[in-house]
Amino acid sequence: MTTHSGAATISTALAPANPWSLVPPLGNLDAYITAANRIPMLTPEEELGYAKKLKENGDVEAAGRLVLSHLRLVVSIARQYMGYGLPHGDLIQEGNVGLMKAVKRFDPDQGVRLVSYAMHWIKAEIHEYILKNWRMVKVATTKSQRKLFFNLRSMKQGFKAEAGMEDGAMHRETLSESEIDAMAAHLNVKREDVMEMETRLSGGDVLLDPSPSDDGEQAYGPIAYLADASHEPTAMIESRQRDYLATDGIQEALATLDERSRHIVEERWLKVNDDGSGGMTLHDLAAVYGVSAERIRQIESAAMKKMRKALAEYA
Known part of the structure; x- marks a missing residue:
């Protein structure tokens, strides 16, 4: 009976009946944050009751209450990562x-509050988002690199404060040898890893294919000299096909012609004299076969048409 009474008290702890109506669905971020901060926090007893209802019965409303009561925690943690230039709302x-994810996996029998468990999951998700979106190319893939990525900035701020540097100086000054050693010792990583991460963070993204400028001129970017068209797959296939057509293909097409037509085509298009000039003229061939030059042209035209058809089939 006591458990039933406690559950009844919990079910009326928050209002209205639909917990998600407490937060604006869309619109102003400030309104969302204000609404999230107005949602009452759960007592340990209420949190335990909702967590058990979710674990034992899969109660979606109980999960909603647990999520809503911790939205202010997410806002607070997200604010700590605004220095990476990514939207606060994202x-x-x-x-x-x-x-x-934390609410779904939370075990109320472990004897810890949800806030302690959820902080890990909230930070992990934000870390993953930052690493994927802060640079087009990943800057941190190993565990030590991730540790450096999220601690290097704050530690540099600390060095700057100790040295009494101006706010903008941190971005211009490189780390000294002593600072590199201090960071490596504090984070338990190699000093080479500190130097590499410092280099990665100090370098900006470069557009491979920049957009046209305001005056309509096409900007010159690295894509113009990085691309190797000669080894582009499509270009290589087309080049190979042209080579085939120029050798085996031509021979196959010539084989479809009668002897006279083949001789006319070879003399007109496939032979080159020592002085670089072409083969026989229409009049030369007309004299050989005892017909008019117009007749030679007609035979040539019919032969070329037949060859084009044969080449198309060969290709």
């Missing part, structure tokens, strides 16, 4: 995904 959205 960081919150990714953090909410991590929160929902």
